[in-house]
Amino acid sequence: MVPQWLIEKKRDKRELSEGEIRDFINGYTTGEIPDYQMAAMTMAIYLNGMSFEETSFLTDAMMHSGKVIDTSHIKVPKSDKHSTGGIGDKVSLILAPLVACCGVAVPMISGRGLGITGGTLDKLESIPGYRVDLSEAEFLATLEEHHCSMIGQTHDIAPADKRWYALRDVTATVPSIPLITASIMCKKLAEGIDSLVLDVKWGKGAFMKTREKADHLARNMVEVGTRMGKKVNALITDMNQPLGRSAGNAVEVVEAVESLQGKGPDDLMQLTLYLSARMLILADRVNDTEEALEMLNGHIQSGEAFHKFKHMVASHGGDPNAIVDLSRLPEAESRHPLPAPTDGHVAEVDADLIGRGIQLLGAGRMKTEDTVDHAVGISQLVKVGERVTKGNAVLTIHANPASKLNEAQTLFEQAIVIVPEPVDPVPLINELILPEGSST
Amino acid sequence: MVPQWLIEKKRDKRELSEGEIRDFINGYTTGEIPDYQMAAMTMAIYLNGMSFEETSFLTDAMMHSGKVIDTSHIKVPKSDKHSTGGIGDKVSLILAPLVACCGVAVPMISGRGLGITGGTLDKLESIPGYRVDLSEAEFLATLEEHHCSMIGQTHDIAPADKRWYALRDVTATVPSIPLITASIMCKKLAEGIDSLVLDVKWGKGAFMKTREKADHLARNMVEVGTRMGKKVNALITDMNQPLGRSAGNAVEVVEAVESLQGKGPDDLMQLTLYLSARMLILADRVNDTEEALEMLNGHIQSGEAFHKFKHMVASHGGDPNAIVDLSRLPEAESRHPLPAPTDGHVAEVDADLIGRGIQLLGAGRMKTEDTVDHAVGISQLVKVGERVTKGNAVLTIHANPASKLNEAQTLFEQAIVIVPEPVDPVPLINELILPEGSST
Numbered sequence: 001m002v003p004q005w006l007i008e009k010k011r012d013k014r015e016l017s018e019g020e021i022r023d024f025i026n027g028y029t030t031g032e033i034p035d036y037q038m039a040a041m042t043m044a045i046y047l048n049g050m051s052f053e054e055t056s057f058l059t060d061a062m063m064h065s066g067k068v069i070d071t072s073h074i075k076v077p078k079s080d081k082h083s084t085g086g087i088g089d090k091v092s093l094i095l096a097p098l099v100a101c102c103g104v105a106v107p108m109i110s111g112r113g114l115g116i117t118g119g120t121l122d123k124l125e126s127i128p129g130y131r132v133d134l135s136e137a138e139f140l141a142t143l144e145e146h147h148c149s150m151i152g153q154t155h156d157i158a159p160a161d162k163r164w165y166a167l168r169d170v171t172a173t174v175p176s177i178p179l180i181t182a183s184i185m186c187k188k189l190a191e192g193i194d195s196l197v198l199d200v201k202w203g204k205g206a207f208m209k210t211r212e213k214a215d216h217l218a219r220n221m222v223e224v225g226t227r228m229g230k231k232v233n234a235l236i237t238d239m240n241q242p243l244g245r246s247a248g249n250a251v252e253v254v255e256a257v258e259s260l261q262g263k264g265p266d267d268l269m270q271l272t273l274y275l276s277a278r279m280l281i282l283a284d285r286v287n288d289t290e291e292a293l294e295m296l297n298g299h300i301q302s303g304e305a306f307h308k309f310k311h312m313v314a315s316h317g318g319d320p321n322a323i324v325d326l327s328r329l330p331e332a333e334s335r336h337p338l339p340a341p342t343d344g345h346v347a348e349v350d351a352d353l354i355g356r357g358i359q360l361l362g363a364g365r366m367k368t369e370d371t372v373d374h375a376v377g378i379s380q381l382v383k384v385g386e387r388v389t390k391g392n393a394v395l396t397i398h399a400n401p402a403s404k405l406n407e408a409q410t411l412f413e414q415a416i417v418i419v420p421e422p423v424d425p426v427p428l429i430n431e432l433i434l435p436e437g438s439s440t
Numbered sequence: 441m442v443p444q445w446l447i448e449k450k451r452d453k454r455e456l457s458e459g460e461i462r463d464f465i466n467g468y469t470t471g472e473i474p475d476y477q478m479a480a481m482t483m484a485i486y487l488n489g490m491s492f493e494e495t496s497f498l499t500d501a502m503m504h505s506g507k508v509i510d511t512s513h514i515k516v517p518k519s520d521k522h523s524t525g526g527i528g529d530k531v532s533l534i535l536a537p538l539v540a541c542c543g544v545a546v547p548m549i550s551g552r553g554l555g556i557t558g559g560t561l562d563k564l565e566s567i568p569g570y571r572v573d574l575s576e577a578e579f580l581a582t583l584e585e586h587h588c589s590m591i592g593q594t595h596d597i598a599p600a601d602k603r604w605y606a607l608r609d610v611t612a613t614v615p616s617i618p619l620i621t622a623s624i625m626c627k628k629l630a631e632g633i634d635s636l637v638l639d640v641k642w643g644k645g646a647f648m649k650t651r652e653k654a655d656h657l658a659r660n661m662v663e664v665g666t667r668m669g670k671k672v673n674a675l676i677t678d679m680n681q682p683l684g685r686s687a688g689n690a691v692e693v694v695e696a697v698e699s700l701q702g703k704g705p706d707d708l709m710q711l712t713l714y715l716s717a718r719m720l721i722l723a724d725r726v727n728d729t730e731e732a733l734e735m736l737n738g739h740i741q742s743g744e745a746f747h748k749f750k751h752m753v754a755s756h757g758g759d760p761n762a763i764v765d766l767s768r769l770p771e772a773e774s775r776h777p778l779p780a781p782t783d784g785h786v787a788e789v790d791a792d793l794i795g796r797g798i799q800l801l802g803a804g805r806m807k808t809e810d811t812v813d814h815a816v817g818i819s820q821l822v823k824v825g826e827r828v829t830k831g832n833a834v835l836t837i838h839a840n841p842a843s844k845l846n847e848a849q850t851l852f853e854q855a856i857v858i859v860p861e862p863v864d865p866v867p868l869i870n871e872l873i874l875p876e877g878s879s880t
Contacts, residue, residue, distance in 0.1 A: 004611060011612050035474075036478070036611060038476070039483075171479075173451075
C-alpha cells in the first residue's frame with residue numbers, strides 16, 4: 001500500500017475498498033502511516049464524505065485495531081445505549097441497572113466529560129470508591145453476576161480511534177458525520193453487544209446544533225450498525241434545555257438514585273423509559289413498548305432497579321451506603337438559590353449557557369487533563385413551560401470556594417428566559433429512527 | 441493564532457486574510473505548526489481552492505520565509521524566465537546569456553530534474569567544473585560582471601517551500617493550481633527581479649496534461665505576479681513532443697551551444713527567441729517583438745551570445761574549453777542509431793515515452809537522492825511532420841553500460857509513430873498570456 005495513492009483516491013471523490021481502508025487504519029495504528037498523511041486523508045474524508053459502505057468498513061477496521069470483548073459466555077442478550085451527550089444527561093446511571101433487571105446484559109463503556117458536556121464516568125466517580133478502571137476479567141465477572149457494569153475506555157479498545165481523535169481535534173476535522181459515526185460505533189461494537197440504542201441529541205446543549213444534522217448522524221449510525229450485523233435504533237431528542245432538574249456530577253447521581261426509586265423528573269423518566277423499552281424490544285424481551293414500560297416500571301416500583309444499582313456500585317468498589325444515605329456523596333460548601341426576577345412562565349432554559357455556567361463552577365473540563373469538582377453543579381432547575389413566581393428559586397447553585405460563582409450566576413440568569421404569557425412545554429423525543437425497511 | 445481555527449476557515453471555504461496566511465506560514469517555518477496541521481490545511485486548500493488575493497498573500501509569505509536577494513546595486517533591469525518543465529527543454533542555457541547581451545540581468549535560480557523532467561542544474565553540471573552552488577556574493581558578482589548567473593536553490597531561499605513541497609509530495613496535494621503558483625513564484629520573486637516570463641507547458645511530456653490546465657496555471661501566475669508588483673507574461677507551449685532534437689544532459693549542452701552559435705533546431709530557436717523577446721519587452725529594452733528579434737539575432741550572429749555563455753561558465757568554475765571543444769563534455773560509451781521501420785511521415789513523438797526512455801538510460805532521477813549520468817540521452821531526434829526513410833535513423837541513443845538499453849529502445853520505438861500520409865508540423869507556441877487589462 002502506498003498511503004498517498006489512497007489519499008489521492010479519496011481526494012478525487014473515488015470510493016475506497018474494504019482492503020484499502022483496513023490497510024490505512026492498520027498502518028496508522030502501527031505507526032507506519034504518520035500523522036501528516038492521516039491528517040490529509042482526514043480532511044479529504046471531511047470534505048468529500050464517505051458512503052455507508054466505506055463508513056462500515058472504516059468502523060470495522062477501527063474496531064479491529066484493538067480488542068473486541070468476547071461476551072459469548074453470557075447467555076442473555078447483550079445491549080447498550082449511547083448518547084451523543086448533553087447537559088444533565090444521567091440516563092445511563094438509571095437505564096443500565098433498570099434494563100439489567102429485565103434479563104438483558106448491559107456492558108457499558110463510557111467516556112469522560114469534555115467541554116460543556118458531562119461524562120458518565122465523572123458522575124460515577126462522585127460515588128466514594130467507585131472504580132471505572134476494572135480489569136476486563138472484573139468487568140466480565142460484574143456483567144455476568146449483575147448484568148450491568150459501567151467502566152471507562154481501556155487502552156485495548158479501538159486504539160486507532162484514540163490517536164485519530166486527538167489528531168482530528170487539532171486539524172479541524174471533528175464534525176464529520178462518517179468520522180463521528182465510525183468513532184462512536186467502533187467503540188460500542190467492541191463491547192460485544194447484539195443491539196444498540198442511540199440517543200442523538202440536537203440543540204443548544206448538544207454537539208449537533210440542528211435537528212437536521214442530528215437526523216443525518218442518527219441515520220448514518222443506524223445504517224452502519226445494521227450493515228455490521230447489529231440491531232440498531234436511534235432516538236432524536238431535544239437538548240435545547242438540560243435534561244432533568246440537576247446538572248453536575250454528585251447532584252446528578254442524586255437525581256439518578258431518586259429516579260431509580262420512582263421519584264425522578266418527568267422528562268428524564270420519559271426518555272430513560274423509552275430508551276430502555278427500545279433495548280428490551282431489540283433484545284426480544286418484550287413484544288412492544290407497552291409491555292416494556294410495564295416491565296420497567298415494575299422493577300422501579302419493586303425497588304429492584306435501585307437494588308441492582310447498589311450491587312453494581314459495590315462490585316465496582318463503590319460505597320453502596322453513599323447512594324442510600326445521599327448525604328455521604330460529595331457536597332459543595334454553599335448553596336445559592338437563584339431567584340426568579342419576575343413572575344411569569346419559563347420560555348427558555350439555554351442548555352449551552354447552563355453547561356458553561358456549570359463549567360465555571362468547576363464541574364467540567366476545558367482540557368482532558370483537567371480535574372473535576374464532583375460536588376458542584378445545579379439542582380431544582382425549572383423547565384420550559386413551568387410557571388415561576390418572583391423571588392422563588394429557578395435553580396439552586398452548589399458552589400465551592402474555587403467556583404467562579406459570580407460569572408456562573410450571570411450565565412444562569414441569561415439562560416433562563418421568563419415571559420408573561422403561558423408557554424407550551426417542549427417535546428423531548430422527536431423521532432425514532434429504525435433501519436431502512438425495518439418496522440422495529 | 442490557533443492553527444485549527446485557520447484550517448477550519450479554509451475547510452469551510454472562507455477566505456484567509458493576509459495576516460492569517462502570514463502567521464500560518466511563519467508558524468510552519470519555525471516548526472510551531474507541525475506537519476499534520478499543515479497537511480490538513482493543504483488538503484483543504486487543494487479541495488476548496490484559493491482566490492488570487494489569497495494566493496498572492498501566500499506567495500509573499502513563502503517568499504519572506506527566507507532571504508529575498510537584494511539586486512538593487514545592479515543598475516540594469518533584472519528579469520528571469522521560468523519553465524514548468526518538459527523533455528529536451530534547454531532554453532535557459534541559451535536564453536540567459538542571450539538576454540544578458542541585451543543589457544538585462546538574468547539572476548536565474550534553477551532546479552534539478554525529477555521524474556521524466558530534466559533539470560537545468562543537471563545539464564550545467566555536465567560541463568566539467570561548473571559549480572551550481574555559488575555563494576550569494578559570488579552569484580551577485582557574476583551577475584554584476586556578466587549580467588547572468590545560473591545557480592541552484594540555496595537553503596536561504598523560501599525554506600517554507602522546500603519543507604512544504606516534501607510534505608505535499610507524500611500527501612497527494614502536489615497538483616493544486618494555487619499551491620503550484622505560490623511555490624514557483626515565491627522562489628522566482630526571491631531572486632530580486634523586476635519582471636518574469638513564464639513558459640507553461642502542456643501535453644504528454646509536461647506536468648499539466650491539458651492545455652486548459654496549463655492556461656489556468658499561467659493565468660494564476662501572471663495575476664499573482666502582477667498583484668505583487670512585477671511585470672509577468674506567460675506563454676502556453678506544446679510539450680507533446682520533446683523540444684529540439686536532443687534530450688539528456690551533455691547532449692543538451694551541445695545543442696544549446698550550437699543554438700548560441702546560430703545552428704539550433706527551428707523549434708528550440710523559435711521558442712527561445714520569443715521568450716527572450718518578451719523579457720526585453722517587459723524590461724523596456726525594445727518597443728516590440730520585431731525590434732527584440734533583431735537585437736537577439738544580432739548577438740547570436742556576432743558570436744557575442746556564445747562568448748557570454750563561455751564567460752558565465754568560467755565564472756562558475758566551469759571549463760570554458762569544454763564548450764568550445766564539445767568532445768570534452770562527458771560522452772557515452774556507445775551510440776545506437778534507431779532506424780525507421782518504414783518510409784513515411786512522423787505523426788507523433790511521444791514526449792512522455794521519450795522521457796521515460798531517457799530515464800532508463802540513466803539521465804534522470806526517480807528519487808531526489810539518485811545520481812544522474814550526464815553522458816547518456818538521445819540526439820538527432822525527428823520532429824512531427826518530417827519525412828523519414830526506412831532504415832535511416834529517427835534518433836541516436838547515447839548509452840553507457842549501466843543503461844537499460846533494450847527497455848529504453850522499446851519505449852523510443854513506441855514513442856515515434858510513422859504514417860504513410862503527410863503530416864502538418866505542430867504549432868509550438870499556443871498563446872501569450874498578459875496580465876488582465878494589459879496590452880504588453
